[in-house]
Amino acid sequence: MVTDHPDIYEGVRVPPHNLQAEQSLLGALMLENSTWELVADKVSEDDFYRQEHRLVFRAVALLADEDQPFDVVTLAEALQKRKLIDDIGGIPYLAEIDRNTASAANAVHYARIVRFNSVLRQLVKAGTDITDLAFDTQGRSEAEILDIAETKVFKIAEQMNRGVGFRPIENLLKLAVDKIDELFNRGEPITGLPTGFIDFDMKTSGLQPADLIVVAGRPSMGKTSFAMNLAENVAIKTGRGVAVFSMEMPGDSLAMRMMSSLGQIDQHRVRTGKLTDEDWPRLTSAVTILSQAPMYIDDTPALSPTELRARVRRLQRDLKREEKDLGLIVIDYLQLMQSSTEGENRATEISAISRSLKSLAKELSVPVIALSQLNRSLEQRPNKRPVMSDLRECVSGDTLVVLADGRRLPIADLVGTTPLVTAVDSAGKLIEAESDRVWSVGRRPIFAVRLASGRCIRATAEHRFFGADAWQRVDSLVPGAGLALARHLSQPEPCADWPEHELIWDKVVSVEPVGEDDVFDLTVPGPACWLADGILSHNSGAIEQDADLIVFIYRDEVYNEDSPDKGVAEIIIGKQRNGPIGTVKLAFLGKYTKFENLAQDLYGDQGY
Numbered sequence: 264m265v266t267d268h269p270d271i272y273e274g275v276r277v278p279p280h281n282l283q284a285e286q287s288l289l290g291a292l293m294l295e296n297s298t299w300e301l302v303a304d305k306v307s308e309d310d311f312y313r314q315e316h317r318l319v320f321r322a323v324a325l326l327a328d329e330d331q332p333f334d335v336v337t338l339a340e341a342l343q344k345r346k347l348i349d350d351i352g353g354i355p356y357l358a359e360i361d362r363n364t365a366s367a368a369n370a371v372h373y374a375r376i377v378r379f380n381s382v383l384r385q386l387v388k389a390g391t392d393i394t395d396l397a398f399d400t401q402g403r404s405e406a407e408i409l410d411i412a413e414t415k416v417f418k419i420a421e422q423m424n425r426g427v428g429f430r431p432i433e434n435l436l437k438l439a440v441d442k443i444d445e446l447f448n449r450g451e452p453i454t455g456l457p458t459g460f461i462d463f464d465m466k467t468s469g470l471q472p473a474d475l476i477v478v479a480g481r482p483s484m485g486k487t488s489f490a491m492n493l494a495e496n497v498a499i500k501t502g503r504g505v506a507v508f509s510m511e512m513p514g515d516s517l518a519m520r521m522m523s524s525l526g527q528i529d530q531h532r533v534r535t536g537k538l539t540d541e542d543w544p545r546l547t548s549a550v551t552i553l554s555q556a557p558m559y560i561d562d563t564p565a566l567s568p569t570e571l572r573a574r575v576r577r578l579q580r581d582l583k584r585e586e587k588d589l590g591l592i593v594i595d596y597l598q599l600m601q602s603s604t605e606g607e608n609r610a611t612e613i614s615a616i617s618r619s620l621k622s623l624a625k626e627l628s629v630p631v632i633a634l635s636q637l638n639r640s641l642e643q644r645p646n647k648r649p650v651m652s653d654l655r656e657c658v659s660g661d662t663l664v665v666l667a668d669g670r671r672l673p674i675a676d677l678v679g680t681t682p683l684v685t686a687v688d689s690a691g692k693l694i695e696a697e698s699d700r701v702w703s704v705g706r707r708p709i710f711a712v713r714l715a716s717g718r719c720i721r722a723t724a725e726h727r728f729f730g731a732d733a734w735q736r737v738d739s740l741v742p743g744a745g746l747a748l749a750r751h752l753s754q755p756e757p758c759a760d761w762p763e764h765e766l767i768w769d770k771v772v773s774v775e776p777v778g779e780d781d782v783f784d785l786t787v788p789g790p791a792c793w794l795a796d797g798i799l800s801h802n803s804g805a806i807e808q809d810a811d812l813i814v815f816i817y818r819d820e821v822y823n824e825d826s827p828d829k830g831v832a833e834i835i836i837g838k839q840r841n842g843p844i845g846t847v848k849l850a851f852l853g854k855y856t857k858f859e860n861l862a863q864d865l866y867g868d869q870g871y
Contacts, residue, residue: 279383280312281376288373289319290364293334293357298367299327302374310381315351318342319360335361382419389415413573456503456590456630459496461860462847463834467812470497470591470630471841474811475621477597479635479654484816485832486634487512488520488856490593493632495521498556503590504582506575507560510599514562518553524857525549531854557587565601568619579627589629594620596634617809637815647822649815650705651837654807657704657782658795659721664785665749665794667695674783674795677701685749686790687799691766693749698793700786710737711777714746715770718796723782729766729792729799737774744771747799766799813838818851832858 288306291298308324311317322341326333333341335357342348351357393412400408455469470476470493480486491507498505509517523530526549528542538546559578566574571594579589594600600616617633624631637649660675667683678701686696712728713719720728724738729747740746745768787793791802807813815835819826832851836844850859 278312278387279380281380282313284373284376284380285311285313285316286360287364288370288377289316289323290360291367291370291373292323293338293361294364295367295370296327296332296334298370299323299333301371303327305371306374306378306381310377312380312384315356318347318351319357322347385419386416389419410570410573413577414569417573417576456497456501458493459500459860460493460834460847460849460858463849466836466845466847467839467842470632471811472628472630473625474630474840475617475624475809476630476632476812476814477635477654477810478632478814478816479637480649480816481637481821483821484818485851485856485858486816487595488524488851489816489832489834489858490595490632490634491517491520491856492524492858494558494591494593495525495553495556497591498558499552501590502557502587504557504559504578504587505591505593506578506589507558507593507595508566508571508574509560509562509595510564510566511595512562514560517560517562520856521553522546522549523855525552527852527855527857529854530856557582565599567601568616568623571600572619572623575623575627589627592623592627592629592631594631594633596636598636621809621811648817648833649835649837651807651813654813657707657723657784658726658800659709659780660703660783662720662722662783663796664701665797671796674701674785675703675781677785678703678783684785684787684793686787686792686794687766688790694790696787696790696793698785698787702784704782704784706779707782709777709780709782710774712737712740712746712774713772714748714798715772716748718769718798720795720798721777721780722795722800727801728795729801730771734801740771740774742771742773745769746771749794749797749799769798807838810838811840812836812842831861 288302292302303324306320308317308321311320319338319342322338322345323333326337326341331337335354338357339348339354342351348354392415396403396408396411403411453464453469455467455471455474457464457469458467478486478490494505494507497503507517519533520530522528523533526542526545528538528545528549532538532542533546561574563570575589575592582589597616597620620631620633635654637654658674660673662674663671664674664677664682665671665685667685672682680701681698682701683695684698686694688694707723709721709723711719711721722728722737724736726737727734728737728740729735730740730745735744735746747766748769750767785793785802787802793800793802813836815837817833817835818828818831819833820829830851830853832849834847834849836842836846838844848861850861851857852859
């Protein structure tokens with residue numbers, strides 16, 4: 264028998280835990296209910312090793328949420344209602360915990376011990392999973408295995424990034440005053456990372472740590488060139504590391520662009536190898552400078568936020584070994600990234616990606632530049648300069664928003680409010696969701712989409728509705744196509760791909776341009792969708808919402824061959840969370856794919 268041979272368990276490894284700390288924490292909560300506020304954000308149900316302790320903690324949390332007291336009697340009653348009292352050892356075990364706890368004074372310390380052991384157990388499990396993965400790779404590549412392994416460990420580390428909670432305003436004021444004093448004594452207006460573009464730096468004070476910066480424009484405007492010029496300037500002039508994720512262009516092509524830009528060599532000659540005698544010294548100089556710059560390029564296509572985060576962390580770790588630091592991250596471009604979450608719609612994926620990039624910038628305290636393609640609607644305007652609404656797709660003001668209480672109100676009547684709306688979760692079920700913004704976008708060309716049910720919805724060409732298992736743009740819809748509609752609002756054929764048939768199909772009868780009208784948009788964090796007169800419509804504002812700085816690039820010569828501004832690029836700051844918006848001008852040397860500071864006298868009397 265086991266009792267006759269106690270040494271049978273010698274050498275057996277038991278997962279890290281501290282039962283006394285778990286019991287003492289639960290006992291402290293029962294003795295002093297006010298202790299809950301001190302530990303609720305420091306420990307969770309899953310942090311307990313014993314199942315019975317998890318169940319007791321869950322009951323405490325439920326009672327606390329209902330503002331009910333939790334002691335031996337009330338906890339026993341709550342567990343009895345859920346038929347869990349026997350699973351925790353009955354009332355005697357609750358009484359034992361209560362009796363063996365002398366004081367609630369050390370509850371926070373007990374919570375830290377419980378949490379610490381929980382982290383250790385998670386690390387043990389992650390290590391076991393990684394070991395199993397190493398023995399059974401299931402055909403994965405070396406890079407995939409390393410990414411999975413790092414993700415498991417980083418996921419545990421992310422749990423520790425919960426912040427420090429409230430801090431007294433006097434402490435924050437002291438930090439702010441010290442920062443202002445430091446900036447004053449420095450005597451320079453650039454408080455962030457200098458880009459090398461003087462007027463742009465004066466507007467932005469440089470690229471700020473923890474900022475998500477979106478550089479947007481139509482194709483051929485020079486987004487990649489602008490971003491790479493920023494990367495060159497940061498790496499060469501500051502000596503700080505720059506990580507470039509190029510998901511559209513191969514790394515060697517980017518290297519050629521940089522050699523052309525830095526050496527001011529015609530890009531076509533670089534690309535074809537037909538260099539002149541004057542080009543070779545310039546090429547050699549450019550190669551020498553670039554080879555010493557701490558720039559790192561990853562041209563893996565379709566990276567997910569998780570993969571990108573893991574690679575950035577590895578790079579940052581390697582740079583620290585060399586006593587260097589990471590100064591900038593560039594992503595070309597945002598729409599080519601893939602979501603880590605399978606089965607989500609594309610609108611939700613883009614929302615998750617932009618949030619992840621903002622989180623990465625904040626976590627590493629490094630500016631992240633993400634390039635983004637603009638929709639085609641701006642090309643239908645006489646003035647083709649991009650504006651903030653070009654990042655969004657919109658609907659006309661008479662579009663009925665289905666609210667959570669069943670009412671349907673025109674979106675124009677909801678401007679300035681944050682109504683509870685009906686949305687659809689990733690499982691296809693109707694849910695309540697809180698919008699965080701409804702506003703007028705401006706006047707835009709729109710299309711009328713008429714459905715078999717008699718509904719007619721008017722929206723911009725790029726606005727998306729759910730149909731055929733994917734989000735579809737208005738200008739891609741054809742008669743006969745199916746769009747998803749909330750079942751309780753009509754009775755067409757149910758959508759077989761959605762659970763419980765909460766959505767049904769309606770058929771498109773026609774899609775026609777109907778001129779211009781005032782358009783509006785609505786942002787719903789989380790599900791990133793809402794019901795437009797019952798039709799499942801996606802929320803397009805994630806990029807605009809998450810970005811700290813949004814920059815548009817416009818070159819008039821792209822649209823007007825005889826433009827008087829040939830060779831001039833407008834850098835339009837459409838949003839700056841902590842600074843002014845406006846426009847600065849740069850010279851664009853197309854054959855070198857290079858942006859440069861524009862001589863001041865070339866601005867004329869435009870006030871730039």
